[in-house]
Amino acid sequence: MSVNARWPALATASAVALGLLAGAGVPASAAAAAPVVTRAGLDPALVAGRGATVDFAEQEAENAAFTGSVIGPDRAAYTLAGEASGRTAVRLAPGQHVEFVLPAAANAITVRYSIPDAPGGGGITAPLAVAVNGKRAATMTLTSQYAYLYNQYPFSNDPAAGLLHPDWWITECGCVPSATTPTPRVDTPFRPMHFYDEQRLLLGRTYRAGDRVRLTASAGAAWTVIDLLDSQLVxxxxxxxxxxxxxxxxxxxxxxxxxxxxxxxxxxxxxxxxxxxxxxxxxxxxxxxxxxxxxxxxxxxxxxxxxxxxxxxxxxxxxxxxxxxxxxxxxxxxxxxxxxxxxxxxxxxxxxxRERIDTDQVNGVGGALSDSTIEGLHIRHTKVGLWFDGPMRNLRVTDTMIVDQVADGLNFHTGVTDSVVRDTFVRNSGDDGLAMWSEKAADARNTFDHNTVQTPTLANGIAIYGGADNIVSDNLVADPIREGSGIHVGSRFGAEPFAGELAIRNNTVVRAGTFELNWRIGLGAIWFYALDRGIDARIEVTGDHYLDSTYNAIMLVSDWGVKDSVAITGVAFRDIRVDGTGTSVVSARVAGSASFANVDARNVGAVGINNCGSFGFKPTGSEFTVTDLGGNDGGGTTGPWLAPWELPNTITCDDRPPVVAPPAPTTW
Known part of the structure; x- marks a missing residue:
């Protein structure tokens, strides 16, 4: 993985592992900056009509006035900047502040923040002073008691813990432990993650647009990182x-x-x-x-x-x-x-x-709920916000916020049918933000529509594991951190086969494509994975936008152990926009086929199609066939992204192409 100014490389030093990468701050004497309202750290014009409709205005700390220092941007896992919204935040020493200008009338705020863990784990608390227009309004009590997980899955709260699975492949030491080799030693804390939490505060009165909200760090913590402030009129x-x-x-x-x-x-x-x-x-x-x-x-x-x-x-x-x-x-x-x-x-x-125990039923909402509705809930600090075990049918989840979970945001598990999740906002889940998992029985005819998923610290923003005739539409997914990406279609975890049609349409995925530790390659903003079996249902991806992808925009892959027995066939991509990739538009590491029509790309960092197929490297070409249905325009550093010489199955395999960070996305 190459190093560049926008995406510093993954480092192992403990200071970097905690994300303390400093940049220049705004001088203490500076007046509060004009309000910059974003959605998932983006200009709202880039995501118009997509994602959840919410009643708050998001403001990133790095766009406000502050006396601290910027951390990031950084795409690396296990760093504070990597888990921040937009991959950038502001670090404050005691006495330093961030000051936001309210873009609209508000009587309530939400602060997303991080403070250090206790030396032995378990978290600390520290006050944060809140002032409006120079007058003390309240004191928030920040805590890291619900943050900080370490080590291998399912993780530990102990920063000094040894490996939970000494027999697992440990990429940091490049070894496969076994009975004949010593247990590998790793630096502790090993793989720190899940740094952030958030607090809500009713201000007690309504303040006007243009009023200044100042957050000042206390001596209760060695440092305080402010990621963003959401303000609203409740x-x-x-x-x-x-x-x-x-x-x-x-x-x-x-x-x-x-x-x-x-x-x-x-x-x-x-x-x-x-x-x-x-x-x-x-x-x-x-x-x-x-x-x-x-x-x-x-x-x-x-x-x-x-x-x-x-x-x-x-x-x-x-x-x-x-x-x-x-x-x-x-x-x-x-x-x-x-x-x-x-x-x-x-x-x-x-x-x-405060810990992940997968057998525990400690979810916000659970069980089987048919012909039911969930509306306007706010769920935090549970294991999974909403976990449904079917068979069940006709559930509607709307206008709900799910934050700061140690596992999934929402999961339709086992035979959930004819159900909808809409206008739901998920931030800082510890696993998939929204998932359909067809274990033992198919999830069918469900819809994830107009939702926002930000900063899942593990796995994917939206994941579909098997099932039939499901829809993923008009969602906004941003900043997945590790072992997953923005949108995922996976034949894995014992899921029932894909059947019927899977429609993925009009979604925007930004700053996605994580570095997969086991494979040591980058994933796509959307990625298809054939593991338990091949994927041969009718899958149409239409109208998606993939913005500022760390590696590939689109990836189709299998695992090495099954590469000669599975395939992903007949996936159709149409009317897609790709604005910025660190590597390719398409990475194919599996047998099968896909078609492309009206896929426009720009700022592509490597060859447009990285076609390895099943790594057979046969004279007849790759085991993966690309069909050009016309209208595929644009490209990047190596020319047109879909060049004639790449078709239909030319091997263009570069196993780990260098990363060329693109410029920030702009309106098309």
């Missing part, structure tokens, strides 16, 4: 009078007492009386699952109604092998008939999950 609390109010059933809005039993009583009464359950403003302690079926639960709004709980260790493992429980709203298990007619809206769920 409406007054929603009131529902004709409902079963949880306060009447003993719920405690101060959070001092556990309110789980009161919620159960309110739900039972509401079902009998055919009423909604209303949860008025407050912070309610709930330390276990609330089982829901045939009920509507409505809060005053996610800024006002907060349902939070501690992670509780079970006296013995549950039948599903969970060793903890915690706050969450769960439908009945699908094997017990599931739940239906459940409607959850207008509240926040805040968990207490």
């Amino acid at each position: 409406a007054r609390p929603h009131v529902e009078l004709a409902a079963a109010n949880v306060l009447l059933f003993g719920a405690d809005p101060t959070g001092r007492r556990d309110s789980a039993a009161a919620f159960d009583r309110a739900i039972a009464f509401a079902r009998h009386a055919r009423l909604k359950v209303y949860v008025p403003p407050g912070a309610y302690q709930v330390n276990r699952h609330i089982v829901v079926d045939d009920v509507t639960i409505e809060g005053a709004g996610s800024w006002y109604t907060i349902i939070k709980g501690r992670q509780v260790t079970l006296p013995e493992p549950a039948p599903d092998r969970s060793v903890h429980t915690g706050v969450g709203f769960y439908g009945r298990d699908a094997a017990a008939g599931g739940s239906r007619n459940v409607h959850l809206r207008g509240f926040a769920i805040e968990g207490d999950v």
